[in-house]
Amino acid sequence: MTENSVLSEPIATLVVSETSDTPHVTTARPHWARSLLRQPRGFTAVTYLALLVLAGLLASSIAPFPPDQQSLAEVLQGPSSSHLLGTDTLGRDVLSRLLYGIMPSLQNSLIALVVFLVLGIPVGIIAGYRGGRFDAIVGRVTELMLAVPPIILVLVVLGVFSSSPPAAMVTLAVLAAPGLVRVVRGATLAVREELFVTAAKVAGVRPARIMATHVLRRVLGPILAQATVFAGVTLAVQAALAFLGLLSSDAPTWGGMIGEASTVITETSWLLIPPGVILAVTVLALGLLGDTIRDLTSGEAANSARPGRRSRRAAAARAGTQAESREALAQDTRSSRAPADEGSLGAGSDALLEVRHLAVTTAGSQPITLVDDATFVIHPGEVVGVVGESGCGKSVTALAVLGLLPEGLSASAGQVIFHGTDLVAGGSAAYRPVRGSGMGYVAQDALGSLDPSHTIGSQLMEVIAVHEDTSKAQRRARAIELLEQVKIPDPERVLRMYPHEISGGMAQRVNIAIALAGRPQLLVADEPTTALDVTVQGEILRLLRDLQQSTQMAVLLITHDWGVIAGIADRAVVMYAGEVVERADVQTLFTHPRFPYTAALLAAEPSLAAESSRLPTLPGRVPPPGSWPTGCRFASRCAFARDQCTQGPIPLLAVSGQSDTRCIRIEELVSEGAMPR
């Protein structure tokens, strides 16, 4: 049983052998194996292989005839009730021979597989983890071995070892192992850089143990995928060798049956079909299993970084009702919110960009709302900051304004009015004239935003060509002018450089230059300085400020950094859990916050807190999209929450003519002295 189970259930067996000394693994493993069986592909492959092994084990009891019982009266018959798959040249029952052929084939494959894994896994992991000279030697040896034609060597070995199938299989496995070594080594290199491996080293865990626990577990997916594919290969090679008559075997083999069938192909072609089909289907099932395991394990790494699936499904279930109530709210409160809208939207006509009740939802039958009721306005030449923690919907709002929402997200309600045109209603046709020349975009990842295979000059001139139909010389001159505008020294030289030759700060200047190519009236900058050093950040912010003043361009700045807001913004919009909770001019916001979340977030900022005092903290976390409560979304974390806060939706209200807030208790709080007067 133990031998066979490796083939049919490689996952379970390998996982157990790897971590049998640790009790905790039981909680981690079912998730993995269960999702394999939950997938239709995985389920089909595993079921087929399990049935195959079962049939092989029970061959002697379920086969209708002994494998070698000849009946010369019944040679070369087609399928009939007594011989379900017909008979062969000696009148032997094909079905029985197929069943008896399962175990020898699988045992040979198992031998190959064991040698393949025993050689490939340790060598690959050690080479990847240790690196250095061992890795270099292993690299050379694997290259050499991969250059050897395996079939020829197998034929030589078969000549020496008198057609022994195990010898052929061991040879094949040894020659295939370098392929596994390479895959395992590559996967190990990635795992080696993970911080949990560094932490284990620091903790004093032995290298052998790190490799056997952390590394092996993380590279198991690629190993299993390779192993199943290799198992298929061994079956096919066995069939090929048997077909050529190079394997001696007492028991019937699938390859031998195909070989016999080929000798009588002119009389009947039926005989080829049963062994051919079972061989093809088995190889296919192993390949399918390998693919499924690979998909599952590559997904596992990505999933692990995010909250559990179960919670998200529950969130999705709640989202349905949530969306309806928000919809009702949008209609109910439009009239009551009017003062807030007038308060800061001002005269709508002179606004450059007006975002009204914008909602962004995911696609699908149970849409989840990521942003709802985002409402703010930007006047020409103004810098508006959108601030909040991660998961509050800042970036999604920016992308919705730009019409660049990723696949699966859409602006489901509200308006984005740019120069009097509603871009949400107009769709991509309305966006085309606006992008680039109306709005420019600068993203956080400065170097990632540039194409590494083209020079700065060609990327810049390509964008210029979109906006201006000019000669190459004029485009070049304009590119230099743009680089000068973003204060890059020696622009001629920078034009010829590739992105990897410039620093992060320089790359962000180039991105700003690209965004400026169409002379936009609005620049949307999403965390433009977050990845940069503070001294460079200061320079980029000053550049944005200077550009905004010299060109009268408006800037929509997304940031989590109060210092950035204080340094550059004229007005700020605070977002929390997908909605705007406060809007105010920057001075007012910092001195007189009018929403408890704003106040708490300001208090957590260490730059103004007293040295070595405790920072006031904010308990809990931002509720994820789909699990937003009714009423105030901050209520569960707010020290001042009362019943009235959670009873119904709360509109954005104007207070004291300077701020708009979603806090219904704000006047009480100010008069009580809980918020600055």
Added chain:
Amino acid sequence: MSTMDSTDTPAVDDTTMPVLEVGNLRVGFRRRRAENTFWALDDVSLTVLQGRTMGLIGESGSGKSTLANAVLGLVPVQSGTVQLDGKDITILTGAPRRSLGRTLQAVFQDPNSSLNPSWTIGRSLAEPMRAQGVRSKTEIRTRTAQMLEDVGLSPDAADRLPGQFSGGQRQRISIARALMTSPRLVICDESVSALDLSVQAQILNLLSDLQDEHGVSYLFISHDMSVVRHVCHDVTVLYRGQVMEVGPTRLVTAHPAHPYTHELLLSAPVADPTIQRARQQQRQIVHEAKLAQAATSAEADVGHDSCPFVSRCPVARDICSRQRPALRPLPDGRSVACHRYPEWRSELPDTTLPGPSPTEAHSPDVTPPDPGTEPHPGAVGLRVDPAR
């Protein structure tokens, strides 16, 4: 444990023992045999005292993380010494190096990569203890539950996987893991940089609570001046692998002795529009000084014989590109590597923050609820309004 409990108050105490002493450390990298060595750390010395926090600040490429890795034995050291509790650990390898896991631990930047996603929290937390030879399951379980509670998580978190926790919670777990073996020194390499503001505040408070409780010392690596200013007793300023200035944080941030520290302080964003506006003007002055400097001085050859900061320095003179300044002690207890201190102080604007001094921070007109005594589970701290 018992010896550490005696140092309940890591207050200013000049008699405290050094836990970590790094002396004249040099770490170099060479891509190819023929290439010149790039010195990631060049003659760096630094001391972390018992129960205190030493900040290490600098920009990317300054060698902050290389120093952490050198102390942790993760990169080879060319010369110099690393002493932990008076014992030379510079070139320890194998079993003696592994046994350091008992006294020396680390918390890294990225909470997503710090924990093995396929391991339960309990298994991850047990790892440092097991590595140090603790076999008793009850002992490990008790300690796990205690540390999880110490970092503000429920003990049943031990049975869950990292994927079920937020970034801030995972960072708490990483801190719990680092403290499992009651280490003397924890190296925090950008441990709060990836966190949101409110979570960052929680983690900073947690670190200082754990220091009060366990007497642990931190080497706190950060690029963020405001965070360093908040949590570190002392600070070392690194630039291109060399120490520019070292001393008590309060002195260094209030009156920087090195023009590079001055630039860092001036660039650090402050969450106050008025201060930021003033800062912009100050930066403009420095910027103009730099331009003037660049115009007058010939293309300075930044070699090993010059101050590493000379090409960016607004107050550099000839001597700065001819001679590398030595780190010299100042009467106020810190050291600086600058030829032109204290003369340059009169040439650049002052960076003193008009922010609150420690006494003003607890002024009665604000109501910061004490998280320890606040009965409401959703307590929200209120902003400390700076006196201007």
